Amino acid sequence: MSDEEEFTDRVLGRVLAHLPAAPAPPGFEARLLAAYDAFQARRHAGFFGALRVAAEAVWPGAPLWAPLSAFACALVLGAGIGAAMPSAATQHTDFSLEKPATFTLALADQQ
Amino acid sequence: MAISAMHDPDAGDVALAGQGDRAAAARLIARHGPRLHALARRMLGRPAEAEDVVQEVFLKLWTHAGRWRPGTAKFETWLYRVALNQCYDRLRKRRHEPLEAAMAVPDGAPPPDAGLQAAHISAAVARALADLPERQRAALLLCHFQGCGNQQAAEMMGLSVEALESLLARGRRGLKVRLAHLKESLGEG
Numbered sequence: 001m002s003d004e005e006e007f008t009d010r011v012l013g014r015v016l017a018h019l020p021a022a023p024a025p026p027g028f029e030a031r032l033l034a035a036y037d038a039f040q041a042r043r044h045a046g047f048f049g050a051l052r053v054a055a056e057a058v059w060p061g062a063p064l065w066a067p068l069s070a071f072a073c074a075l076v077l078g079a080g081i082g083a084a085m086p087s088a089a090t091q092h093t094d095f096s097l098e099k100p101a102t103f104t105l106a107l108a109d110q111q
Numbered sequence: 112m113a114i115s116a117m118h119d120p121d122a123g124d125v126a127l128a129g130q131g132d133r134a135a136a137a138r139l140i141a142r143h144g145p146r147l148h149a150l151a152r153r154m155l156g157r158p159a160e161a162e163d164v165v166q167e168v169f170l171k172l173w174t175h176a177g178r179w180r181p182g183t184a185k186f187e188t189w190l191y192r193v194a195l196n197q198c199y200d201r202l203r204k205r206r207h208e209p210l211e212a213a214m215a216v217p218d219g220a221p222p223p224d225a226g227l228q229a230a231h232i233s234a235a236v237a238r239a240l241a242d243l244p245e246r247q248r249a250a251l252l253l254c255h256f257q258g259c260g261n262q263q264a265a266e267m268m269g270l271s272v273e274a275l276e277s278l279l280a281r282g283r284r285g286l287k288v289r290l291a292h293l294k295e296s297l298g299e300g
Contacts, residue, residue, distance in 0.1 A: 012283060015290060016255050018229070018236045022149040025158060029140050032169050036128070036136045039173045061129070061177050 121186040122179070129176030140169065143187070146257060147194050153252050154198040156241050164197045184266065191257075191267040195249055202245050232293055239289035247282035250275055 043049060048064075055067040121142070127135035147168060151161035171193055179186070240248055246268070253264040254275075265275040 012255070012286070015236055015286060016240075016251070018232045019153070019240065019256075020233050020237055022152040022161075024145045024148045025162065028148060028162065028165075029137075029144050031162075032140045032144055032166065033133070033137055035166055035170060036133065036140075036173055039170065040131050040133075056130075056177070063178065 119181050119185050119187075122181040125172070125176050125179045125186055128173065129179060136173070139172070143190055144169070147190065150191070150252055150257060151194060151198055153240065153256065154195075154245070154248060155201060156237070160201060164194060164201065167197055168194045185263075188263065188266045191253070192269060195268060198249070199245060235290060235293055239286050242289055243282055243285045247278050247285060250278040251282045251286075254279060 044053060051068075052064055055062070055064050059067040059070070121139065124132075124135040124138050128139055144165060147165045148161055151164040152158055155161050155164070168190065172190065240251070243251070249268060250264060253259045253267060254261065257264075259267065261272050261275055261279075265272045268275060268278075270278070
């Protein structure tokens with residue numbers, strides 16, 4: 001066993017045991033949790049926050065741009081199809097201003 | 112190697128924290144916060160800066176938690192890698208600071224009832240570790256204090272196991288040279 005390995009095996013553990021403890025300061029975890037709360041509050045605040053909440057409901061875990069892009073693509077595609085293909089149902093109007101309309105009152109029938 | 116959620120004890124809590132579950136976030140903080148703080152404190156030697164690093168690491172975690180997908184790396188490995196990178200960044204910025212401030216090891220204070228010799232050894236060990244190049248220090252801290260195996264420590268540092276072992280060997284050699292004057296105090300014949 002080399003000198004270096006001997007040092008490693010027998011002494012390194014003892015050497016490092018002399019290293020001062022590094023405990024977290026008081027209130028450390030509470031501060032981290034407060035930062036989490038602040039992050040969540042920021043995330044849900046304002047217009048973009050609401051948008052993010054809606055996006056999260058539609059596509060959980062995805063970044064905000066993903067559902068927004070999907071929505072924009074769907075909108076463009078729908079509008080394009082709508083413009084290119086006119087509706088098959090055409091409206092027929094069978095009245096004219098030149099002919100007077102004829103109608104009877106339901107009330108007159110009853111009398 | 113893919114790591115399933117079953118083998119990664121944190122995966123569930125990360126997903127829940129990403130969805131706003133405060134209890135899951137608290138569990139992650141309790142599990143990793145103090146250990147990350149100890150690593151950062153020993154890497155940087157400054158308690159306040161260590162806390163800043165941990166805050167930044169967790170902020171990064173909350174930002175990415177919703178998108179975390181278990182499978183490529185263990186969550187803990189990712190977390191430690193982020194923390195180490197933060198430490199490296201801060202150490203790099205410190206190179207422009209005066210040497211005394213950069214190498215200060217304020218945590219060397221022993222408990223009040225400890226003897227003077229213990230205090231002397233403790234401060235010397237802390238100084239010797241702080242004197243090591245940052246990657247050697249990180250390797251020693253991960254393997255000897257954080258309880259990581261070589262494979263895990265190598266993944267955390269983004270190295271091969273061979274490269275990590277080389278860092279460990281050089282770190283040990285560096286410590287030996289720096290602590291040679293303490294050989295008798297440490298019980299070395």
